[in-house]
Amino acid sequence: MDTAIKTVILSTLIGRPIYFVMKKNNKTAKKIFSSLIFIGLSALISASGQHPNLLLTKQGVKEIQASLGKYANFDKSVNELKAIADKALNSEIIVPLPLNEGGGYTHEKHKNNYYEMNAAGTMYQISGKSEYAEFVRKMLMKYAELYPTLGLHPSKRSETPGKIFWQLLNDCVWLFHTALAYDCIYDYLNSSQKTNLEKNLFRPMAEFISNGSPANNEVFNKMHNHGTWATASVGMIGYVMGDKNLVEKALYGSNKDNKSGFIRQLDVLFSPDGYYTEGPYYQRYAIWPFMVFAQVIENNQPELKIFSYRDSVLLKATNTLIQCAYNGNIFYLNDALKKNYKTQEIVYAVDIAYKNNPKNTFLLDIAQQQKSFIVSDAGIATAKSLNIVKYEPLQFHSxxxxxxxxxxxxxxxxxxxxxxxxxxxxxxxxxxxxxxxxxxxxxxxxxxxxxxxxxxxxxxxxxxxxxxxxxxxxxxxxxxxxxxxxxxxxxxxxxxxxxxxxxxxxxxxxxxxxxxxxxxxxxxxxxxxxxxxxxxxxxxxxxxxxxxxxxxxxxxxxxxxxxxxxxxxxxxxxxxxxxxxxxxxxxxxxxxxxxxxxxxxxxxxxxxxxxxxxxxxxxxxxxxxxxxxxxxxxxxxxxxxxxxxxxxxxxxxxxxxxxxxxxxxxxxxxxxxxxxxxxxxxxxxxxxxxxxxxxxxxxxxxxxxxxxxxxxxxxxxxxxxxxxxxxxxxxxxxxxxxxxxxxxxxxxxxxxxxxxxxxxx
Amino acid sequence: MDTAIKTVILSTLIGRPIYFVMKKNNKTAKKIFSSLIFIGLSALISASGQHPNLLLTKQGVKEIQASLGKYANFDKSVNELKAIADKALNSEIIVPLPLNEGGGYTHEKHKNNYYEMNAAGTMYQISGKSEYAEFVRKMLMKYAELYPTLGLHPSKRSETPGKIFWQLLNDCVWLFHTALAYDCIYDYLNSSQKTNLEKNLFRPMAEFISNGSPANNEVFNKMHNHGTWATASVGMIGYVMGDKNLVEKALYGSNKDNKSGFIRQLDVLFSPDGYYTEGPYYQRYAIWPFMVFAQVIENNQPELKIFSYRDSVLLKATNTLIQCAYNGNIFYLNDALKKNYKTQEIVYAVDIAYKNNPKNTFLLDIAQQQKSFIVSDAGIATAKSLNIVKYEPLQFHSxxxxxxxxxxxxxxxxxxxxxxxxxxxxxxxxxxxxxxxxxxxxxxxxxxxxxxxxxxxxxxxxxxxxxxxxxxxxxxxxxxxxxxxxxxxxxxxxxxxxxxxxxxxxxxxxxxxxxxxxxxxxxxxxxxxxxxxxxxxxxxxxxxxxxxxxxxxxxxxxxxxxxxxxxxxxxxxxxxxxxxxxxxxxxxxxxxxxxxxxxxxxxxxxxxxxxxxxxxxxxxxxxxxxxxxxxxxxxxxxxxxxxxxxxxxxxxxxxxxxxxxxxxxxxxxxxxxxxxxxxxxxxxxxxxxxxxxxxxxxxxxxxxxxxxxxxxxxxxxxxxxxxxxxxxxxxxxxxxxxxxxxxxxxxxxxxxxxxxxxxxx
CATH class of the missing domain: 2.70.98.70 (Beta-galactosidase; Chain A, domain 5)
Known part of the structure; x- marks a missing residue:
């Protein structure tokens, strides 16, 4: 059996048959299971076509609106987002020519800009106030003006520089947040505005990330957290724009052959125990795009059953990450810095994991330690449950x-x-x-x-x-x-x-x-x-x-x-x-x-x-x-x-x-x-x-x-x-x-x- | 006027006239005020003759008994003391031959012993249970057996070695705590037991501390925190035993001439602003015997008005100490280690200062930060007030x-x-x-x-x-x-x-x-x-x-x-x-x-x-x-x-x-x-x-x-x-x-x- 080879022919919407060659007990094993999700792409992208539908949905917006004032820590999270958005509204919109490296002025400015857009987009949905949407629109227009003029970032530090940031990774993170913001104000924009943004900003950026150079393409298809950020960000903007092609590339790799892409990352980067091969520090970082993009997929293509995929590897990975900590501080192993349960990425992971498997009530124990929620369907679900569900305290075990x-x-x-x-x-x-x-x-x-x-x-x-x-x-x-x-x-x-x-x-x-x-x-x-x-x-x-x-x-x-x-x-x-x-x-x-x-x-x-x-x-x-x-x-x-x-x-x-x-x-x-x-x-x-x-x-x-x-x-x-x-x-x-x-x-x-x-x- | 010299003849119970030579504006200034307290000694020592009457009084015992169960943090302090006492009751009494230095076995054992006696003595008063008194009695008897056999501590580290500890200072601290314990069980003992203890333990120890050697005598009469511990401990055991002679030496120095002793320390060691010359770290340490002995004096010779002495220098010193801190951590100046408001010495100081000047309501703010009280009249007074008095938050100021x-x-x-x-x-x-x-x-x-x-x-x-x-x-x-x-x-x-x-x-x-x-x-x-x-x-x-x-x-x-x-x-x-x-x-x-x-x-x-x-x-x-x-x-x-x-x-x-x-x-x-x-x-x-x-x-x-x-x-x-x-x-x-x-x-x-x-x- 060790040398047995099976060939499976899969018929997909991508338009051509894919041959899977599988060896038992090697890294490409279990592709049969994987192939199921692969076939699932036959469903329509964003079946509803409605917005928002990435992390926040129309139903989630209603629930949040109905819950305001009821859950103190959720209110606090909304208010923090509102404070960011309100401060942004009262400030000049500055989209500077990229110049600095991490922590430098333009780096931090562009980072703040995506946080502000995300906050304002979300607040637009929650409050219905158009000034929030208008702010996001204006800032996006500035980016749409700037982006076509940009060459590579002037820093020579990275082998894969971005255009906005010194490394491509950060451009991906920018697009990741901005896709969420764009989704929130999508219906606020008229079609020429959308065309402008997509033509001058989002499509070129998705193209740059996935195929801007051989090195970028390699990152996009790489089994590495940078690959996760790249595929998640491209996939998310793909879903907002209803662009099946981008989504397929994100899920199955540039060649759509499932030899790379997000699904393949789920196969390769995690062990069956949900351990992420780069170690706990990067598990914490990677869990962010993994969980967010998975929720986006779940909202848009529920038939892919992404959270059940590979014996629920993503839910398992969240639990494993939680175990890789001492008093809430993530282990120092491999490259690692000080990080604890309160980082936003773990807030995202815990809320989304809980929403998709409410049986794991110990996640509520983490949520109460975090005292913070994502302002989304997952966040309000977690905040609500925290008040009504009797949960087990988190147990550490060998x-x-x-x-x-x-x-x-x-x-x-x-x-x-x-x-x-x-x-x-x-x-x-x-x-x-x-x-x-x-x-x-x-x-x-x-x-x-x-x-x-x-x-x-x-x-x-x-x-x-x-x-x-x-x-x-x-x-x-x-x-x-x-x-x-x-x-x-x-x-x-x-x-x-x-x-x-x-x-x-x-x-x-x-x-x-x-x-x-x-x-x-x-x-x-x-x-x-x-x-x-x-x-x-x-x-x-x-x-x-x-x-x-x-x-x-x-x-x-x-x-x-x-x-x-x-x-x-x-x-x-x-x-x-x-x-x-x-x-x-x-x-x-x-x-x-x-x-x-x-x-x-x-x-x-x-x-x-x-x-x-x-x-x-x-x-x-x-x-x-x-x-x-x-x-x-x-x-x-x-x-x-x-x-x-x-x-x-x-x-x-x-x-x-x-x-x-x-x-x-x-x-x-x-x-x-x-x-x-x-x-x-x-x-x-x-x-x-x-x-x-x-x-x-x-x-x-x-x-x-x-x-x-x-x-x-x-x-x-x-x-x-x-x-x-x-x-x-x-x-x-x-x-x-x-x-x-x-x-x-x-x-x-x-x-x-x-x-x-x-x-x- | 700078050279004006005044001579004041004071008639005291000490039995001989004292000549005060005062120069204006030098260190012996303000002796006229000082002399008032000096004269005050004419009152009887421990007028009531009742016990306990050092830190805890009969009235305080009643108040504590009536308050149990009412003030959570005070209860906690009582329970902590009770836990120490109960653990002691269930352990073998060990009074080892002195051998080790700070942190070593015999050092820590003798230290624990005085804490245990203090705890058990106090618990005897609060609970009335004779087993607590019996424990203190037994341990004291062991010390009364051991003490006469002791030479100087074998460590050669200190210039003034103790007998129980490597330095005399720690013997003083032992006596300080043990005097409190002895006071609590005084009425439990029969006269031959008291005679034994006083003859073999307390009087020889007081003699050793105050006059065991020229170096010891120098410490006793020194303007230094070691002098404060020496005079306070000798004075306190003096009050318990009704020994006027010891009290007078403690208050006015070996020669009872007020050129040294506790009162003179109040004149010299603090500035008019309540700053202690060794710096905040030692102000914290010295405030302990200063405040405790002052409370003992107040209870036994209220006519000395010790807390009003020198423009209330001790109350001022407590406030000054509180100001010499950042986020509750005492300043690092001169010799200093990590110490904060929660040390027992500052708990003692705050409770006693508050009891003797309840107008300083900001002390209640410190008390609520400490969440701990002395189990004494001062402690219960502070704990009660914390629940009923509207207090100002502690304000730091330049x-x-x-x-x-x-x-x-x-x-x-x-x-x-x-x-x-x-x-x-x-x-x-x-x-x-x-x-x-x-x-x-x-x-x-x-x-x-x-x-x-x-x-x-x-x-x-x-x-x-x-x-x-x-x-x-x-x-x-x-x-x-x-x-x-x-x-x-x-x-x-x-x-x-x-x-x-x-x-x-x-x-x-x-x-x-x-x-x-x-x-x-x-x-x-x-x-x-x-x-x-x-x-x-x-x-x-x-x-x-x-x-x-x-x-x-x-x-x-x-x-x-x-x-x-x-x-x-x-x-x-x-x-x-x-x-x-x-x-x-x-x-x-x-x-x-x-x-x-x-x-x-x-x-x-x-x-x-x-x-x-x-x-x-x-x-x-x-x-x-x-x-x-x-x-x-x-x-x-x-x-x-x-x-x-x-x-x-x-x-x-x-x-x-x-x-x-x-x-x-x-x-x-x-x-x-x-x-x-x-x-x-x-x-x-x-x-x-x-x-x-x-x-x-x-x-x-x-x-x-x-x-x-x-x-x-x-x-x-x-x-x-x-x-x-x-x-x-x-x-x-x-x-x-x-x-x-x-x-x-x-x-x-x-x-x-x-x-x-x-x-x-």
């Missing part, structure tokens, strides 16, 4: 989010443990595919949130979003030279070289794998992954367990990281921690009169070495305080292990890098090495109240009792002489297999991939 | 807080400007006396809070309070080598040497002076100070004006700093800023492959030089972002000016110093130099919402039109060609004097010490 269109390209593991409140521990384990252009070389990296804080950190991105003096508001060059490199992550770097030698093309061919995971126990949650391609002839296995036991005040992390090679390598293994260093048992020298970088390339040039140490004892401990808790890493070293304390900021001529600290283990020239570490949150600290409790870790000793091809066995001893044994299998994973292992003078019998227990005293 | 017992030793200026909310600007200007052992060499330094954040910072203290591995929880040695030094502050350092060569004895002989100030205008608030002793043959004048004008989105700061000498000096003038550097117009080189310290001593050894720059243009600008706002320093330099970007953390072998950034002007080898700078908050930044507004300063140019002995004239021009003229007088200050100055081809006429106006275009 989850494995498979990556890859077929879910077979590794996964992101998320373990939650401890008290179910804002201080709960959350550990992420990244064993995914590369994640396209925003991916980092961070195979088997972990991050840890605890006590309400980001404790073991991922740098995220080097970018000052929309601050023009900082690299035009775009990614700084240090994003590549630092943030993306392996050494910037809580994982092992081999021979001072990043995974796949930092080559995205090679990295994109591979992915890490999950060996096993089990989140079913109250005592231990465990995940194990491997990476065998990132370094030539080096195999890496990492098994991370989160333990909850009365011996410890909070959950602790046991981390076994095995490196096996047939040649010798130097291994660097940092833990980037946030907080203030308190104590360590190593003998270290802190450099007081001179700092130098750790290396010259692959991210090493950005690390100041603050201190270097050795430890005569095998068990090394390093303690810091962050927020109200102390944290100790206890790790097993030997006489060759070097310990480094580093701080980012070297090799940074333009002050782009934040200063962050790491405690790093360096194991020089080994063929095999297994790092065993325990991270324990402990005690309590309150500077304001002057309370200090348990600033010492309860971990006394780590022993690696066995470490071979079959399994690794780790014994942890506490200061109170409690001992715990963790045995983690290293191969032949099978959750049902029985094992009997003799270790430490006793025979341990267990079923499955691991064993964990407290040893009797 | 204020000059004079330093020195007579208010003639300089002052701390506080300017508030802009929108009256959490984003309001607050600028502090420090021209005070040294501030005893916790003072810094920071003459004429400023700090700025804005937009809800600490923007131009003062480092505060290098201390990890109660974290034993960090210098025993006490001040680290870098507190002196870094935090106290002049270069650590936003002021001018001359020749890389701190004020007064870092000699506290010399520094304590002098103080800065305020030349003039005016906070009366909506347009400009101005303060001008001078310091003529910090450096030999160097005169320093600094004039800082906060301008509010429609040209600027937020208030801006104009800063004129004049240095005059007859010999050449190198001047370093840093602005410590919090946030991320965005842009500058200087040509700078950032060191990417090696960092070195700026110097080798006087704090310079702790500064890594990250970048060095020059500017061919006279107007230098440096922009950063913090929170939601951008900030630009615009400063006037010349071709000799060097610009340094520094980061703290060099010369710090034990990771004690936080990494903080400065933009520094260095003016080499000048006899005279005037720094003119403008600090402008501008624009808006929201990474989450991706909004950027006005990341460029509106300041285009600064010109120093004139700068001479008489006055300095500064012209500020904006990018929109608005111009402003500030003329600041440099001598002969007189708010009523008329001036006519020809400047920039026009004659400016004004009355007073300064002129400010927008120039017509």
């Amino acid at each position: 989850v494995l989010l498979r990556d890859g269109a077929n879910g077979d390209e590794g996964a992101l593991g998320i373990i939650r443990a401890g008290k179910k409140d804002k201080t709960q521990m959350c550990l992420t384990f990244k064993a995914t595919s590369h994640g396209l252009s925003h991916g980092h070389y961070d195979k088997l990296s972990i991050s840890m949130y605890d006590g309400g804080n980001f404790v073991l950190t991922d740098y995220g991105a080097v970018r000052f979003l929309n601050i023009e003096p900082k690299s035009g508001g775009n990614y700084a060059k240090e994003n590549h030279s630092w943030a993306a490199q392996t050494i910037a992550h809580n994982t092992v770097t081999v021979d001072e070289t990043s995974n796949f030698n930092g080559n995205i093309k090679v990295s994109s061919l591979h992915h890490s794998d999950i060996q096993y995971y089990d989140f079913s126990s109250n005592q231990i949650q465990i995940i194990s992954g491997c990476e065998n391609n990132a370094y030539k002839n080096v195999k890496m296995q990492r098994t991370v367990a989160v333990i909850e036991n009365k011996t410890f005040s909070y959950p602790i992390v046991i981390d076994i990281f095995r490196i096996i090679s047939d040649s010798t390598h130097t291994l660097d293994f940092p833990f980037y921690y946030r907080g203030q260093m308190i104590s360590t048992n190593i003998q270290y020298q802190k450099f007081t009169a001179q700092l130098n970088p750790l290396g010259t390339k692959n991210g090493y040039q950005h690390l100041w070495v603050e201190a270097i140490g050795k430890n005569e004892k095998p068990v090394t401990q390093f303690t810091w305080v962050e927020g109200n808790r102390f944290y100790t890493i206890t790790t097993l070293g030997n006489s060759n292990t070097k310990y480094l304390m580093t701080r980012t900021g070297a090799g940074d001529p333009n002050f782009n890098i934040r200063n962050e600290t790491a405690f790093m283990m360096r194991q020089p020239m080994v063929k095999k090495h297994t790092f065993v570490s325990v991270v324990e949150p402990h005690g309590f600290y309150d500077e304001n109240k002057e309370i200090t409790e348990n600033f010492l870790t309860s971990i006394r000793k780590i022993e690696l009792l066995a470490d071979n091809e079959e399994y690794s066995a780790v014994k942890i001893s506490t200061v109170d002489n409690n001992t715990f044994l963790l045995i983690a299998l290293n191969k032949d994973f099978d959750k049902d297999r029985e094992h009997s292992i003799k270790i430490d003078n006793q025979t341990v019998q267990f079923k499955g991939n691991y064993y964990f227990n407290e040893l009797t005293k | 204020v000059l807080l004079r330093d020195g017992a007579n208010g003639d030793e300089g002052a701390l200026g506080i300017i508030r400007a802009g929108k009256k909310d959490k984003t309001q600007m607050c600028l502090t200007f420090k021209a005070t006396s040294h501030g005893l052992s916790h003072g810094h060499y920071d003459k004429l330094s400023i700090s700025m809070y804005d937009g809800g954040n600490f923007v131009l910072t003062d480092y505060g203290a290098v201390r990890f309070l109660n974290i034993e591995p960090k210098s025993g929880g006490n001040y680290a040695k870098e507190n002196h080598s870094w935090a106290a030094q002049t270069i650590a502050h936003n002021t001018v350092t001359v020749d890389e040497t701190s004020n007064f060569n870092g000699n506290i004895k010399v520094s304590s002989l002098h103080h800065s002076d305020i030349q003039y100030y005016d906070f009366s205008s909506n347009q400009i608030q101005i303060i001008s100070g001078c310091e003529n002793n910090a450096y030999k043959n160097v005169k320093m004048q600094r004039t800082v004006a906060v301008i509010e004008n429609k040209t600027f989105s937020y208030p801006i700061v104009i800063d004129i700093f004049r240095i005059i000498s007859d010999s050449t000096h190198t001047l370093d003038f840093p602005f410590y800023y919090r946030g991320q550097m965005i842009s500058t117009n200087i040509q700078y080189q950032k060191f990417t492959a090696q960092l070195n310290p700026l110097g080798t001593k006087n704090g310079y050894q702790h500064l890594w030089v990250e970048a060095i720059g020059k500017n061919e243009k006279p107007v230098t600008q440096f922009t950063w972002v913090e929170g939601n706002r951008f900030y630009t320093i615009t400063t006037l330099g010349n071709s000799n000016t060097k610009y340094l970007m520094t980061r703290t953390g060099a010369g710090d072998p034990n990771f004690n110093i936080r990494n903080e950034t400065a933009f520094m002007m260095r003016q080499p080898m000048v006899k005279k130099h005037t720094f003119v700078s403008v600090v402008e908050p501008h624009g808006f930044y929201d990474e989450n919402k991706e909004i950027t507004e006005n990341f460029l300063t509106s300041i285009r140019k600064i010109e120093l039109l004139a700068d001479n002995e008489e006055y300095s004239a500064v012209k500020i021009s904006t990018v929109d060609n608005n111009t402003f003229l500030l003329i600041a007088l440099n001598k002969d200050f007189d708010k009523d004097r008329e001036h006519s100055i020809k400047i920039d081809n026009q004659t400016v006429q004004f009355k007073g010490n300064y002129y400010f106006n927008e120039l017509t275009k």
